[in-house]
Amino acid sequence: MKKTLKIIIPLLAVLLLVVTGCAASNQSTRSTSTSVPAAMPAPATAPSYGIAEKGMGEAADSSAVTGSSDIDRKIVRTGNISLEVDDIGKTMDEIVKIAADLGGYVVSSNRQGNDEYDSGRVSIRIPSDRFDEALGKLRVLAVKVLQESTNARDLTEEYTDLKAQLTNLQATEAQYLLLLQKAEKIDEVIAVQRELSNIRIQIDRIKGRMQYIDRTSEMSMIDISIRQTKSIDSKGWNPGDTLMSALSGLLVFGKVLVNIFIWVLIFCPIWGIALAVVLIIRHRKNKAKQSAAK
Numbered sequence: 001m002k003k004t005l006k007i008i009i010p011l012l013a014v015l016l017l018v019v020t021g022c023a024a025s026n027q028s029t030r031s032t033s034t035s036v037p038a039a040m041p042a043p044a045t046a047p048s049y050g051i052a053e054k055g056m057g058e059a060a061d062s063s064a065v066t067g068s069s070d071i072d073r074k075i076v077r078t079g080n081i082s083l084e085v086d087d088i089g090k091t092m093d094e095i096v097k098i099a100a101d102l103g104g105y106v107v108s109s110n111r112q113g114n115d116e117y118d119s120g121r122v123s124i125r126i127p128s129d130r131f132d133e134a135l136g137k138l139r140v141l142a143v144k145v146l147q148e149s150t151n152a153r154d155l156t157e158e159y160t161d162l163k164a165q166l167t168n169l170q171a172t173e174a175q176y177l178l179l180l181q182k183a184e185k186i187d188e189v190i191a192v193q194r195e196l197s198n199i200r201i202q203i204d205r206i207k208g209r210m211q212y213i214d215r216t217s218e219m220s221m222i223d224i225s226i227r228q229t230k231s232i233d234s235k236g237w238n239p240g241d242t243l244m245s246a247l248s249g250l251l252v253f254g255k256v257l258v259n260i261f262i263w264v265l266i267f268c269p270i271w272g273i274a275l276a277v278v279l280i281i282r283h284r285k286n287k288a289k290q291s292a293a294k
């Protein structure tokens with residue numbers, strides 16, 4: 001029995017590496033096109049030995065059934081729309097109501113701006129089968145639709161590959177659990193538990209990705225940008241504002257004159273003395289000229 005376990009454990013580890021490597025290779029060579037091949041590739045299998053033979057056979061059978069059944073397509077749809085509206089606050093409230101009425105919810109919302117320019121952004125998730133209906137309701141809210149775009153990604157092939165990997169990993173996990181029950185020595189138990197831990201990490205990662213694809217394919221995302229602009233003459237002409245502006249300008253001009261007078265007054269001793277010296281010199285020159293003329 002101990003010799004059998006020593007042989008089976010390494011073989012199962014090799015088998016796990018082969019299965020995971022082949023599945024990863026299938027995923028990396030997929031086309032980036034959104035179309036799905038008519039026949040999905042079967043998950044890679046490797047020869048099984050001893051106690052693992054039955055479990056691996058069940059995994060292969062399960063994969064075959066998956067490939068032959070109808071494919072539940074996983075389409076992830078996203079949209080972006082930019083609206084020009086009369087009232088930002090009212091429009092954002094309407095968007096929240098639209099999301100709720102369609103069975104969705106608001107993911108994020110923010111608003112910023114001032115008296116002259118106001119803008120906002122709302123992200124919502126709504127059921128994928130009501131995606132086009134949501135866009136139609138959003139268009140009605142706008143004075144003008146500034147921009148609109150949609151995108152669809154087909155993740156069906158990736159989802160099918162993940163499902164095949166998960167089936168193989170779960171089958172391998174079951175066989176390791178059987179080996180763990182039959183292990184007698186501590187080093188054998190440790191070796192099996194180490195492989196079980198690695199398998200469970202991969203299973204959790206694959207389940208997480210599958211759940212994400214399920215969630216995003218069922219609930220589409222729409223990002224809505226909203227802006228509100230006012231024309232230059234939107235406030236109209238106001239005589240009172242014009243009068244206040246003129247009085248304000250007059251006040252500023254008066255302040256400037258007063259400041260100049262204060263500066264002249266402060267520096268009066270300096271420029272007064274200089275002016276007196278200049279006048280005295282000119283007076284003496286004039287007297288000298290008159291004396292010379294006589």
